[in-house]
Amino acid sequence: MTLAIGDAEKRLVVEVRTHDTLIIVGETGSGKTTQLPQFLFNGGFCDGGKVIGITQPRRVAAVTVAKRVAEECGVELGQKVGYSIRFEDVTSRSTRIKYMTDGLLLREALLDPFLSRYSVIIVDEAHERTVHTDVLLGLLKDVQRARSKYNTTQNNSDKVNGNCSAISGKEGITHSPSYLKACQGAKFFPLKLIIMSASLDARGFSAYFGGARAVHIQGRQYPVDILYTYDPVRDYLNAALITILQIHLEEGPGDILVFLTGQEEIESVERLVRERIRHLPLSSQNVVTVSIYSSLPSEQQMKVFRPPPPGCRKVILATNIAETSVTIPGIKYVIDPGVVKARDYSAKTGLESLVIVPTSKAQALQRSGRAGREGPGKCFRLYPESVFFELKDSTLPEIKRCNLSSIVLQLKALGIDDIIGFDFMDKPDRDSIKKSLEQLIALGALTDEYKLSDPVGQQMSRLPLDPIHSKAIILATQYNCLEEMLITVSMLSVESIFYSPHDKLEEAKVAWKRFSCLEGDHITLINVYWASVEFIEKNKIKDGRVKAIEGNLKKWCRENFINNRSLRHAQDVHSQIRGHVQQMGLTVNSCGDDMLQFRRCLAASFFLNAALKQPDGSYRAMESGQRVQIHPSSMISGTKPDCVIYNELVQTSRPYLRYVTRIDPLWLPELAPQYYAAQT
């Protein structure tokens, strides 16, 4: 069935009433995200104080959509319509339409396993198949099944008899999982599930939900002409350069969006374009280039949204960030080289890598769509059409290519003990699950029987962090350095704190020197944090206005080549985690200048991430045996200590250790005997 959203209100409400699960396929611009929740509200789905929840993979989307719907409803944001994302809860008791990130709903499930406030949950952008979306889908399936068991409206078939016994599996596949058992005769209304996807794979979702009904909603996209090359290109950067110039000289007005794989490519193409433009006739030099990628400080990101000077064409060089996360106005031409830098994970070696690979068909479609938002457009794919047909339909779901430790820990905390048997839409590799179980046992989060341990596992699962980071936090009190560890973990869990533009690298290094510590990068991060705190405190005395302090901090960040957005994010994480540990009753103590305590604590918690120097000067990662190098960006890459712990091991051009600190090799058997006793 295909509908246009404008005249579909009644039909959609009936569809939701008559089907427990509905798949909605809507192209971009169909209005499904903003309209459907309002239809359901008007259709009575919030009667009795029930809530409609809509999940988004990204924070910005949750916020902007909520704002728009509040406006359309003519209500104040946070009242009838609100949103909830990490660090920001703009909802109230009267909120009935609630937008949120899917990760946040997963956290909510830890507190309320039946998600009992929600009458409808809409999972938006499900086609993106993020880890959070995938786990959520499996969970919602269970919750829906369990809630229909304890239904308040049809209580004759399955009477809840008032005790807490698990539901038996005698009804075969329709049984509810034992972790969802209602206590004291608790009763629920049924849960309606709506899965919204932008692409062609409705069948996959439909099959996963037992043949659920699918409805199509028409989009409002302008046509985009797709052009291919005749032959494969050898050098896509050069091909992109030529295409930019060609469009500029031969096509009508309109801005150009070029998809590249990373900062380096963007910087080099930007140089080349500027160079070539200077050699054009003066009348054709009306081009400005701007670039955008995630690690670029936000003031510079903002430049892509500025309209070009009159009569000028804007060329935007972007990474994947422009595919879904940001929408730039004025784009008429898209250049798509057909490649993307993607993270991959091998469960066998536990090695993460970051490699340039071909895009999927869905991704190519998404990219070309960026040319048709305001009018008809053109997309230049820098490969032959035959290559397009050979591309994979869609990108491999993230859950099949990432480390699962934190997901497994979260599922365990939800009471889901059989991870391998959990009903994932795409099952992660068995090896991958096994590996994460082993890691969680080594960290003491799980018992030898694979049960969540008490209190370590329970405490770890409450922290929204990587399990190793959680472990470090929980151990830190014993080493008298919880304050230092809170800062370290906060700084490690945000995107790169250090901003290094290619052309000012030397200048940046000089600036970073004043923070650097020869013992390692973890302490360097602490130094950056303290320096920023000190700067803020000084400014508070001079001029107490918040705006002035923010402005000065931005300047301080610029001067020190620190990413302001990342630093603020780290401050947010810091205060959130601090709140959690205080709730747990841990003492926030500090080791002062005695960093030996701190490094011993790092060894005791990061022991899985230890590496030993080899005679040839390279390192051997102790867990995997992998030969690695310390990343050149590390402050101690020159000193080469005998033994280090690292934050992550990622293969780019070679396998590198990032964020490294020197430890004494004897600490490992002393502080992690369960893991190192036999090996040393």
Added chain:
DNA sequence: GAGCACTGC
């Protein structure tokens, strides 16, 4: 002596 895409709790 080389350089990490994107997102989330």
